[in-house]
Amino acid sequence: MQAQIQISQVGKVFRTEGREVIALMDIDLDVQSGEFICLLGPSGCGKSTLLNAVAGFSHPTAGTIVVNGRPVLAPGPDRGMVFQEYALFPWMTVEKNIAFGLEIKKQSKAQIAEKVGALLEMLNLQDFRDRYPKDLSGGMRQRVAIARVLALDSPILLMDEPFGALDSLTRRNLQDELLRIWTEFKKTIIFVTHSIEESIYLADRIVVMTYRPGMIKKIVNVSTPRPRDPSSVEFNNLKKELSLLVMEEQSRHNQHETKLPAAD
Amino acid sequence: MKSYLAKAYSTIQGFLVPVALLAIWQYLSSHGIVNPQILPTPVAVMVKWWEYLLPVETFDPSKSSYLAWMFSGELLRDAYASMYRVVVGFLVGGALALPLGLLMGATDRIYKLFNPLIQVLRPIPPIAFIPLSILWFGLGNPPAIFLIVIGAFFPILMNTIAGVRHVDGIYIRAARSLGASQTTMFLRVMLPAATPYILTGARIGVGTAFIVVIVAEMIAVNNGLGYRILEAREFFWSDKIIAGMFSIGLLGLAIDTGMNRLNNYLLKWHRGIESN
Numbered sequence: 403m404q405a406q407i408q409i410s411q412v413g414k415v416f417r418t419e420g421r422e423v424i425a426l427m428d429i430d431l432d433v434q435s436g437e438f439i440c441l442l443g444p445s446g447c448g449k450s451t452l453l454n455a456v457a458g459f460s461h462p463t464a465g466t467i468v469v470n471g472r473p474v475l476a477p478g479p480d481r482g483m484v485f486q487e488y489a490l491f492p493w494m495t496v497e498k499n500i501a502f503g504l505e506i507k508k509q510s511k512a513q514i515a516e517k518v519g520a521l522l523e524m525l526n527l528q529d530f531r532d533r534y535p536k537d538l539s540g541g542m543r544q545r546v547a548i549a550r551v552l553a554l555d556s557p558i559l560l561m562d563e564p565f566g567a568l569d570s571l572t573r574r575n576l577q578d579e580l581l582r583i584w585t586e587f588k589k590t591i592i593f594v595t596h597s598i599e600e601s602i603y604l605a606d607r608i609v610v611m612t613y614r615p616g617m618i619k620k621i622v623n624v625s626t627p628r629p630r631d632p633s634s635v636e637f638n639n640l641k642k643e644l645s646l647l648v649m650e651e652q653s654r655h656n657q658h659e660t661k662l663p664a665a666d
Numbered sequence: 667m668k669s670y671l672a673k674a675y676s677t678i679q680g681f682l683v684p685v686a687l688l689a690i691w692q693y694l695s696s697h698g699i700v701n702p703q704i705l706p707t708p709v710a711v712m713v714k715w716w717e718y719l720l721p722v723e724t725f726d727p728s729k730s731s732y733l734a735w736m737f738s739g740e741l742l743r744d745a746y747a748s749m750y751r752v753v754v755g756f757l758v759g760g761a762l763a764l765p766l767g768l769l770m771g772a773t774d775r776i777y778k779l780f781n782p783l784i785q786v787l788r789p790i791p792p793i794a795f796i797p798l799s800i801l802w803f804g805l806g807n808p809p810a811i812f813l814i815v816i817g818a819f820f821p822i823l824m825n826t827i828a829g830v831r832h833v834d835g836i837y838i839r840a841a842r843s844l845g846a847s848q849t850t851m852f853l854r855v856m857l858p859a860a861t862p863y864i865l866t867g868a869r870i871g872v873g874t875a876f877i878v879v880i881v882a883e884m885i886a887v888n889n890g891l892g893y894r895i896l897e898a899r900e901f902f903w904s905d906k907i908i909a910g911m912f913s914i915g916l917l918g919l920a921i922d923t924g925m926n927r928l929n930n931y932l933l934k935w936h937r938g939i940e941s942n
Contacts, residue, residue: 459839479845489840493858493935502854503844534935554844 405432406470406590407456407558413464414451414616424615425451426462431609431618433592435557438584440601440608441594442644444652448616449594450562456592457483457560469558479503482551486563488543490535496546497522497531503554521549525579541572545579552583561593565600577603581628598644602637603630610644613651614658620647706905715741715909740894744910745917747890748879751807752921755814756875760868762815763822767864770823771830772856784823792817792878796885810882810890817878818871825867829860862936869925876918891917 414426425448433439441449454460456467458477467474469481477483490499500521504514522528525545535543544564551559565573581604584591595601601608608622622644626636688708694700695707702710718741725735737743770777792813799809833856841855883892895910 457843459842477839477843479843481843483840483843485836485840487836489836491837491840491855491858492937493861495935502841506845506847506850536935536937550844 404471406435406437407431407433407592408468409433409452409456409465410468411465412452412455412462412467414448414455414460415463426455427615427617429465429616429618431621433590435590436588438591438604438606439593440605441592441611442596442598442601442608442648443611443616443619444596444613444648444655446655446658447611447613447651449611451616452611453560453562453592453594457481479507479554480556481558481560482554482556484544484547484551484559484561484564486566488535488540488547490543490546490550492535495532495534496527496538499535499546500549500553503550507554517553521552524552524583525549539572540568541576544568544576548576548580548583552587556589558590558592561591563594563596566595566597573600578629580604598641598648599632602640602644603632608644610647611651613655619651703902704904706908710905711908711912714903714905715912718906718909718913741909741913744889744891744894745913747887748883748892748914749917751810751814751879751882751890752872752875755811755879756818756872758811759815759818759871759875760822763819763867763871764826764864767823767826767867768830768852768857768860771827771860772852777827784820788820788824792874793881796882800886805886807887809886810879813878813882813886814875817874821870821874822864822867825863825870826860829863829867830856832863833859862933865925865929865932869922869929872921872925873918876921880914 409429409431412426412429413424416423416425429452431439441452443449451460455462456469456474458474458481474481491502494502497518500518501514504517509517518531522531525548527542527545527549530538530542530546535546538546547564565576568576577600580591583589593601593604602624605624608624610619610622611617612619622640624630624640626634626640630637691705692707692709695702695705695710706714719739721735721738722740723735723738725732729735730738737746766780770780795813795816796809799812803809803812837855837859838851841851846855879890880892883890884896887893891910891914895907895914898904898906898910
């Protein structure tokens with residue numbers, strides 16, 4: 403069977419002020435429908451760059467990305483994006499934010515109301531439907547952002563460190579909720595994180611990336627059944643293995659930082 | 667109870683300085699220390715203001731309705747004339763500045779086309795357009811409104827451009843990934859995201875319009891608050907000048923309060939200084 407997302411030989415070079423930064427190099431990754439993939443690595447390893455390329459926000463300078471048999475040319479509602487900064491529209495209420503994508507699709511008022519109502523209930527947001535994002539906590543905002551992409555029925559969710567700014571309890575809460583949604587709706591998820599624990603808790607496969615140039619260092623399969631217990635032996639063995647891999651890249655990152663005072 | 671007392675106290679506090687100043691002023695004028703021709707007493711000013719407010723003629727049911735008579739006082743007519751010019755000029759200025767600003771902010775090509783001209787015209791104070799406006803439009807409302815249009819146009823334009831240019835890229839990205847078309851992006855993302863800036867521009871614009879209307883009335887027309895205080899000077903009616911100035915202040919305060927209300931209503935989603 404053909405993979406839902408086919409990333410082949412993808413490279414990305416940024417040119418700034420005469421300097422060339424190779425953000426991505428020789429990335430080959432096939433993601434099957436319904437898979438939960440985590441991209442893991444230190445900052446600057448190109449994991450967000452790769453996600454943005456799949457989303458269609460930036461174009462690779464080499465290679466191709468094919469989603470559902472079609473090359474990615476632009477962002478679109480078939481690949482729902484969840485940002486670390488939530489990116490809710492502050493001038494819209496919670497309800498309006500969730501409805502926005504459906505209004506763009508020109509669905510009928512009744513359809514929209516039904517769908518939005520169901521999502522509000524599913525994500526426990528009923529009491530906040532008429533609130534503006536400024537009145538919500540970070541966790542609540544990210545729930546709304548998730549509801550907003552779920553409304554579109556996109557088969558693929560692209561998540562860029564979505565829980566990075568949340569406290570650990572809220573974070574765990576939302577991770578469980580995301581897993582519930584993933585199981586229920588059989589979504590394909592690519593999830594960017596720099597938290598090793600988060601990647602083990604969530605993913606089917608963890609793609610560990612190297613620091614500049616961003617390449618795939620190793621793909622680790624996580625076969626432990628969910629819900630996974632972070633205090634279990636398997637979990638911690640995996641954590642140790644991944645820590646070693648990530649720390650190698652982190653130290654290359656640190657060396658690079660000290661050499662280059664004006665790094666990003 | 668306690669908060670009620672605190673409120674009363676702060677109200678009293680707010681009145682302390684004005685009341686003290688009025689008392690000094692009253693003392694200086696009524697004891698002949700300052701010539702009352704130059705500076706009439708506050709009481710005299712208030713009396714004049716009241717006269718200025720009241721209808722000139724006695725009520726005659728055969729001529730007009732009671733309501734029309736009530737509002738036939740010179741002050742109210744002047745205030746209405748000034749307000750009318752501000753509103754029309756501001757609306758015309760805004761109606762020109764807003765679409766141009768949105769286009770210039772969103773499209774680099776249009777920005778480059780118009781920006782040089784705007785940079786040259788913008789530093790010219792609206793007042794400097796007076797001779798030209800009289801030459802072009804003669805006397806009466808047209809030149810006055812023309813000047814107010816210019817006064818309101820530039821602040822709204824500049825702020826609208828800045829507002830559109832400062833729209834956080836994350837909203838654009840989110841909207842694009844939700845499938846927004848160009849039109850949706852413009853109307854439902856860029857425009858609302860730019861409203862805080864646009865409203866700041868509108869507030870500055872209406873303030874400028876109010877300054878310009880007073881000056882324009884001193885030169886181009888024969889009614890309105892600006893005209894009235896200049897006319898009073900010719901008769902040495904210093905009490906009426908001050909009463910007129912007081913009225914101008916009240917009207918300005920009313921306009922600003924109105925704009926503030928509108929601001930709060932349209933920006934109830936906005937957190938203020940923080941951006942997220």
